[in-house]
Amino acid sequence: MATFLIKGGRLLEGEIEVRGSKNAALPLLAASLLFDKNPEIKNVPQIEDIFRMKELVLGVKESEKIDTEIAKKIRASILLVGPTLARFGRAVFPHPGGCVIGARPIDVFLSGWQAMGAEYAYSGKTAHGTDIHSLKAPNGLSGCDFTFRALSVTGTEGLMMTAVLAKGKTILRNAALEPEVARLAEFLNKNGAKISGAGTTTVIIEGRGVELLRAGGGAFCIPPDRIEAGTLAILGALAAKKLVIRNFPGEELVALLAVLKDVGVEYEITPPNPPVFFPSLALERPRSWIGRAVNIKTKEYPGFPTDLQAPFAVLATQASGASMIHETIFEGRLNYMEDLNKMGARIILCDPHRAIVNGPTVLHARTLESPDIRAGLALIMAALIAEGESQIGNIYQVDRGYEKIDERLRAIGADIKRI
Ligand code: EPU
Secondary structure, eight states, X not given: OOOEEEEOOOOEEEEEEOXXXXXXXXXXXXHGGGXXXXXXXXXXXXXXXXHHHHHHHHHHHHHSOOOHHHHTTOGGGHHHHHHHHHHHSEEEEEOOOOOSSSOOOOHHHHHHHHHTTOEEEEEEXXXXXXXXXXXXXTTOOBOOEEEOXXXXXXXXXXXXXXXXXXXXXXXXXXXXXXXXXXHHHHHHHHTTOEEEOBTBSOEEEEOOTTOOBOSOSOOEEOOBOHHHHHHHHHHHHHHEEEXXXXXXXXXXXXHHHHHHHHHTOOEEEEOOBTTBOSOEEEEEOOTTOOEEOOOEEBOSTTSBOGGGHHHHHHHHTTEEEEEEEEOOSOSSTTTTHHHHHHTTOEEEEEETTEEEEEEOOOOBOOEEEOOSHHHHHHHHHHHHHSBSEEEEEOTHHXXXXXXXXXXXXXXXXXXXXXX
């Protein structure tokens, strides 16, 4: 298992390009099960979660089965269930695991598939205690009018994909607004699906019955990763003398940009200029800069993303005053703050959803383990501004979501080594 050795205190400078979006690419790969042959997808990030998803998709194509060992480790494996069920009339799958950020239930998925006519059965536990679920729809699925009890990004994507191969019309209400939902619909529509309203609260899908989509719409390019982009912007505010972030999807990051402005970060956005299709963001950190404390509350899109909450907490350690962080989406997503405190941060955990970060504080190097994708990168960011040499272990977690992050950070001046 890899570890990063990081010497803190170096000012970063240069240009960095945002890679393709993990959470846009994962559902597209799962959706390839709805096609007669592999659709062409470009700009897929080379990261561990994508490698696992490709293995899973290949496994389903070869054996009509979802591999339990891989699927139980990544939450996004739930995205395969709908397409597998719609295509083969059955799906057996482990309760998806993944990040240690909360309970991650699948109740809304199950209600949705049942509303489409699937029969659900709990199939017991594996020898290692993983719950196994099974669904069957031997006579195919039917369109339905379904309202999400709780907003769910992969829930919306999963049911939208399933509905493409159901008979008749499906209406999904209280659907997630995240841009990845609209991207998935665009991709499917490009290849013959009929989906309208994706990216709004009501999505309508005209099902095709069991007729597979024909991969003929040409290559689909995955957009830049809004979470990676936002994280790099926060890193720039923390540690860059001057940083230019290319492929910066600013329109998808309005809540973060508003917060950065309130903290006192100065940035400039250059609009796209074809053949460059995305803006870039330039940041300059004034000497001995200290930000202003700002309160944040994570929210569904277009609110402040939960996936940027941990990077923001590192920024808050460098701001003057008390910043309240309210994590409203997941209940286990503040645990990494104890590690920041070990580095010298002054964070009070009020309850599983709320914390107060008192700043500014000088951070000190420590040996720590990456708990999950996003908190892992936040610890790396803290190490980059800390005094001394840190070791951040369990880097597989970070490699799940960020392509060759060590090489790319080194290219802008970070002192970071993989051992
Ligand atoms: N929820 C339920 N029942 C369900 C499903 C979800 O109660 O059946 C609850 C969850 O417990 C949570 C809330 O609904 O409290 C929102 O969860 P959601 O289902 O929207 O999350 P997700 O689809 O599993 C995606 C991203 C996450 C991101 C969240 C929130 C992918 C592959 N994952 O997860 O990304 O944090 O939306 O925006 O798109 C990451 O990339 O590191 C990551 C965790």
